[in-house]
Amino acid sequence: xxxxERVTAWDEDSIVCVTQTHRDPANPLRRQGxxxxxxxxxxxxxxxxxxxxxRARAAGQSAPAGYLAALRDVRWFAEDLAVVDAPLEVxxxxxxxxxxxxxxxxxxxxxxxxxxxxxxxxxxxxxxxVCS
Numbered sequence: 001x002x003x004x005e006r007v008t009a010w011d012e013d014s015i016v017c018v019t020q021t022h023r024d025p026a027n028p029l030r031r032q033g034x035x036x037x038x039x040x041x042x043x044x045x046x047x048x049x050x051x052x053x054x055r056a057r058a059a060g061q062s063a064p065a066g067y068l069a070a071l072r073d074v075r076w077f078a079e080d081l082a083v084v085d086a087p088l089e090v091x092x093x094x095x096x097x098x099x100x101x102x103x104x105x106x107x108x109x110x111x112x113x114x115x116x117x118x119x120x121x122x123x124x125x126x127x128x129x130v131c132s
Contacts, residue, residue, distance in 0.1 A: 001028050004046050004090060007054075014093040015051040019043070022081040022088055030082060037076035040116035041068075044106025047092040048122060052102070069101075069123035076116040086110040100124045 004017040021027055022035055022043075029039045045068045056063035078084065089109050096103045101123055108116045 002046065003027075003029075003043055004050065007050060008089075010051060010054055012055065012094075014091065015047050015054070017047045017050065017090045018087050019090065020087045022084060027082075033082065034080050035082035037078060037081060037116055038074075039081060040076060040108040041071055041074065041106070041118050041120065043088060043090045043108055044092055044104070044116075044118060045120055045122075047090045047106065048094075048102070048104040048120060051092055051094065051104075052122070065125035066122045067125060068120055070121035072119040072121070074116070074118040077113075078115045081115070084110045084115065088115070095119065 003019055003021045005019040005021065007015060007017050009016045025033075027035060029035055029042065049066070052066070053063045081088070087110065091107045092104045094102060095105050101121065104120050104122070106118050106120055107114060
């Protein structure tokens with residue numbers, strides 16, 4: 001599932017993406033016509049994943065598979081993403097990272113109004129799908 005439609009800016013430390021998929025009635029995260037604010041974290045995680053892929057490609061490598069391991073300091077400032085009329089701007093800033101793990105600060109906004117923010121931790125995909 002890819003929720004982000006376009007990368008508008010990125011550099012070594014951050015990325016900004018935009019999308020209007022939150023308004024799509026067929027959005028796979030919708031339930032009973034609503035899109036919970038917690039799903040803003042999925043939008044941010046996807047921006048972080050794209051950022052990791054772009055950084056790896058710029059270094060002549062491919063990004064390793066990873067998964068969302070932790071959410072911290074999650075805050076939201078709205079009740080339902082589905083009712084937001086403006087396109088979402090999804091920003092992710094690399095706070096800390098090495099070859100295996102990384103932490104991003106994410107922010108989702110619309111029309112310059114913050115909707116959600118959090119810190120996410122991305123961990124490497126365990127070997128053979130088994131955690132040690």
